[in-house]
Amino acid sequence: MKTEILPSLLAADFGRLSDEILRAEASGAEALHLDVMDAHFVPNLSFGPDVVALAAKVAPRFYRNVHLMMTRPDLYLEAFAKAGAQTIQIHVEADCDIHAELKRIRSMGLKNAIVINPETPADRLYPYLDEIDEALVMTVHPGYGGQKLIPACIRKVAEVRGMLEREGLTAIVEVDGGVNEKTAPLCRDAGATVLVAGSAVYKAADIPARINELRG
Secondary structure: OOOEEEEEHHHOOHHHHHHHHHHHHHOOOOEEEEEEEEOOOOOOEOOOHHHHHHHHHHOOOOEEEEEEEOOOHHHOHHHHHHHOOOEEEEEOOOOOOHHHHHHHHHHOOOEEEEEEOOOOOHHHHHHHHHHOOEEEEEOOOOOOOOOOOOOOHHHHHHHHHHHHHHOOOOOEEEEEOOOOOOOHHHHHHHOOOEEEEOHHHHOOOOHHHHHHHHHO
């Protein structure tokens, strides 16, 4: 199965966001990954629905994968759906009814995903596996770009893949954090088929070549 690469807009030049969105689209990447941070769930504040709407406006055919690093994502699902999110990802550690919100995302005609932090055991995802389109394993502590992948998290990627296969489920396994040309093969070998990459993509001299390198 072809590995999909999602450039993370968090690593882009925020002074020229429209151009950076178009640059990612032109690279041949499958989708744009938008990290939304609330300065509570994680110690950083990024952007809100307006940036998702900008992506939908300047690159309407470039798929928008929105990761809500928020304590209460349930309060903002409609806003991000209206802005143009096509997949909405929420954390298993969030302070809301995860089952209900995963269902609500799908009820709006979007794909959903559950996200797990590095310190959270993989089995926390088990109750949700038959309700999701994607499982995203964070391989860094969320909040800031440019971090190094935590090697122990690779085992968790394999654990999530194994749980899905044992249950006969087809949800996508995605990795976000410290993905580069050296760590991408580890993620792929562990069972991830979608890789989010920020600095490795946006700081590359040749972005299309880097996308192909990450795919393997």
